[in-house]
Amino acid sequence: MQQALSFRTKIQFGIYTVINPVVRVLIRLGLTPNMITTIGLVLNIGVAGIFILGAQQGNRGDLSYVGWAGALVLFAGLFDMLDGQVARLGKMSSLYGALFDSVLDRYSELIMFLGICYYLIAHHYFLGSLFAFIALIGSMMVSYIRARAEGLGIECKGGLMQRPERVITIGVSALACGCLAPLLGPDFKVFVPGIPVHVFETMSIFTLPLTLMAFMTNITAYNRLMDSKKALAKKEKPALQTNAVVLAFLVVATSVGQPVSAKGLTTGQNQDKPVVTSFPVPKPLPNQLFYLQRDPNANTIMCTLNVKNGQLDKDDPVHVFWIRYTEESQHKELSYIQRTFAYGIKARALSNEEYELNFVSYKKFPLRLAKSERDSGYYVYANVNQKKVILKRLYVHIEGGTLWKPNVKYIQVEGVNASTGQNTVERIMV
Structure with missing residues (x-):
């Protein structure tokens, strides 16, 4: 069954129907999407210029600059739609073009808000300038969360204050403010009995929508963050379970000797x-x-430090080997299969004295090898349950299952809390 289009999507398609003839003309003229995006940036620089000019040359009651800036905001906003349509209809879409568009959109928005804040501060609309800056923060976070989420492989759209809504809010409110100012007069104010200051003035036609935008952009950013959290949790859970099964299979498949069972905690809930x-x-x-x-x-x-001739081997800083308690506690090197698919550790240098470590069979649990400032010794650190733990022991607990699919209950991390210095036990449930 075909999914019904949202109201926002219907409006978007309607606008595309109107502008598509213009898009085809631009394509015939040889304009590329990146050229159109650049034109949009230049126009937004013009918006900032008008606001700054109004701050320098206009007076507090002259809101014509606000109106002209609003008109240019709306005109520049058309280019946000034109570049994408030129790319689609002209078959000029590219990954770099998408990146270029996103980067210049952020520059356009930042420059536009620079002009707005400058104008409001220059004419002593301090509260309005504060909300404009908060709106800028929210606008950047709405875009950033989407970009970061998509970089992690999930879709993150939606919300009430995406870029088109922000452009329309600023453009229409600024244009309305400039157009209505001659009718209302520069000194128009509304007072409420009992309140010593006015609650509305002509400039409020512009600043009140900015205030609403300050709240709505940050609410949209928060909602996107929560939606991304849910999507990432769904994405990570199958991977975590799969990797845990792989690790458990390898620890079973590469084991020999007499089975023993873990008794677990003997101190109830006290994990310290x-x-x-x-x-x-x-x-x-x-x-x-x-x-x-x-x-x-x-x-x-x-797992020990791989020291050769008194120096840490920076290419292979961790030596991994067996103590075979079922074979008279012999020390044995890992076999090729064990080293390549199960217990081998890959190290990536982060600095001269710091490495990221990953078991080859379980890359979802990165560790960090670093030199301590306290005693200059090397320790392995793990971040578990929002705690930084100096790792001493890892334990994989299995209850039943089969050789091919062991029932992994949890991975237990034991060590010392790096913040408190106390012994700690943390579990990763799988």
């Missing part, structure tokens, strides 16, 4: 105390960072 399990605790090793244990056996993955 050490966890007692039936797993052996490895003896501290030189340059030890952390270790990994998992059901169904006690063999342990050790």
